[in-house]
Amino acid sequence: MTRSLNELRPVYVVGIGWHRYQNPSETPYVELGLTAIRSALADARIEWPAVESSYVATALLGMASGRPMLRHLGATGAPLMHVENASASGSTAFRHACIEVASGISDVALAVGVDKRNPVRRSDTGIGHLAEDAVVPFTHFALLTNEYAVRHNASAEDIARVAVKNHHNGAKNPNAQRQQERTLDEVLGGKRVSGSLTALQCTPIGEGAAAVIVASEDGIRRLGIDAGRAIRTTASVGRSERVYPPGAGFDAALTKETADLALAQAKLAPKDIDIIELHDAFTVEELHYIESIGLCPEGHGVRMLKEGALDIGGQCAINPSGGLIAMGHPIGPTGIGQIGEIVMQLRGEAGPRQHGGARTGLAHMVGVGAVCYVHILQK
Template sequence: MALNDLRPVYVIGIGMHPYQNVSETPYGVLGLTAARAALDDAAIAFSEVESSYIATAMLPLAPGRAILRHLGATGAPLVHIENASASGSAAFRQACIDVASGISDVSLALGVDKPKNSLKGERIAGVPFLAEDYIVPFTHFAMLADNYMKTNRVSPEDVALIAVKNLRNGALNPYAQRRQERTLEEVLSGKSVSGSITALQCCPVGEGAAATIVASGDAIHRLGIDPGRVIRVAASATRSQRVYDDAPRYDSMLTQETTALALRQAQRNPAQLDLIELHDAFSIEELEYVEVMGVVPDGQAVSALKDGMFDIGGKCAVSASGGLIAMGHPVGPTGLGQINELTLQLRHEAGARQQPDAKIALAHMVGVGSICYAHVLERP
């Protein structure tokens, strides 16, 4: 059974604390800022929220209660979710399931993180992973970039254009961690992290928070919420990694499966997408993912990029928020930040980075390569 087999779910409120470098700001302040903004945006009281899902990846045990108690001790169910980079996406899906199934009429998904503890479970699982000390994430993606360039006869300059585009978009986003536009020369002149990937082609990991409130149609009517500002969650899909024929590209193969499932649920095809927010922790990922999603044919992402297809105002704006490269990647909130950006865009409230006449959008997130989430949002 898919989400769209149940009752409709709508995003009714969004809120953010800007993503930023690590600071002395307590995580509680980060989370409360986003949660209160989402409640204000929805124009409802916290007492109307019937369940909450708190997404974190690096905070200590059960931080959500320390945040939500300042909004009110309502006794509503509270669940903490950790799913690596996809923690926020997982929390959003669970909130949607609550509402779609009729368990709740209004549900809150809140992501908040500060980089206190980023130890991967694999390192302490007691079962050795032989490549762990040799193929760290940036090396893995540098190898993918090298293979992509050789296969498709493109250059490091071509790959770096992704960072140029996303940093340009991030400069327009008041919530982005990196808010400075950069030239191609500046992107390429930075320190090499691994292979051809430079520092500005990698996402910064800082701190921040994002909150999203979803509700049923009944709740929208009962609470007097403006129906002109709600956004339909048309599909929610998730998959975990399996064994692939093209093993080094497991991130891409998993993305292909999951986004195809989400689009099928929504009864949409890639050509209908006006916007995509995707997991561009490294520049090469955007080129890989738009191809496996079916937005462009294999090997055509660079030419489409150069033609402006993925720009704001292009056929399909990719990472209009600035993506992980510019918006930042505080881990727990990241997937919810994507949902909030797409909600702004579909409401036509995104200001200088507005994709014209946006109606259909896709949010995509992977977590340490092993899990993937995809959501389709639509303007009713």
């Protein structure tokens, strides 16, 4: 018989840390990663030798980049694994760190994501294509924007409001790559990229690092970690794309089935979620995914956005960190940074962007459309 994460022993996030997401720089990835890890260790108030296993999420650094980074913490001989799963690399590393602790194999594990913006290389499948070289990610989402706008009678302004909200949140986040408020005119008037998408509606190219430390109750007790600041992971689900019925967009369909399973695992309904960090690499995605997660019926996302229901302090704060659009999307770190933001919010330590009374958070990532990961954390 198989079991889900929350049927194993409880696993908690006990430490979070970042190196700020930023424009590409000369800073070596080793420095980015070490900064995030040391900050997570300090947050948990534990020392590096307490970490029994490490998962290093990176999509663009090449083979075995973790050891040249981790050795500077003191080479303890603890197991180390690299995780590449496109945009969801960090979420996947977090899931496996949680599984290792929940299973009882380790008491304390690290998930760290680090990346520099190197060229993306994808292997040839041997199957030809008509013009996929011309359909880069922003054009994939420009196509989805056009479909959404026509199907739900949403204007370019309606959809661009997602970016206004997320830039507003990012402006209050010291770890965000973009920390500047933007008006609707600024968002719409920016450089046109593809379809109706403008530059400020697209995630920026950047680098950075994020780290979280997870621990069992035994580990928390043994290491004297403050249990009051520990946040439990109550659901973890990973899925990959299937063949969907004609007319169904795979992005939304994959998110729906993954989120449904995660909510069922945590025995929650969409209305129980206080904050969501989701994959808003492009504005339209936020609308698609809140509808897929079940916050509102399909096509009603714009109304919630305009009513302020998705703001910090609203019904459900979406991307209080600023999301991929403002906080940034350095790839490997992104999914781990989402977990860190949710933990900060549920602890009540998010300062000027605190969503009052947050008790339940959901983190969502997709990776090149092909994979989807959802985690739920509860106070």
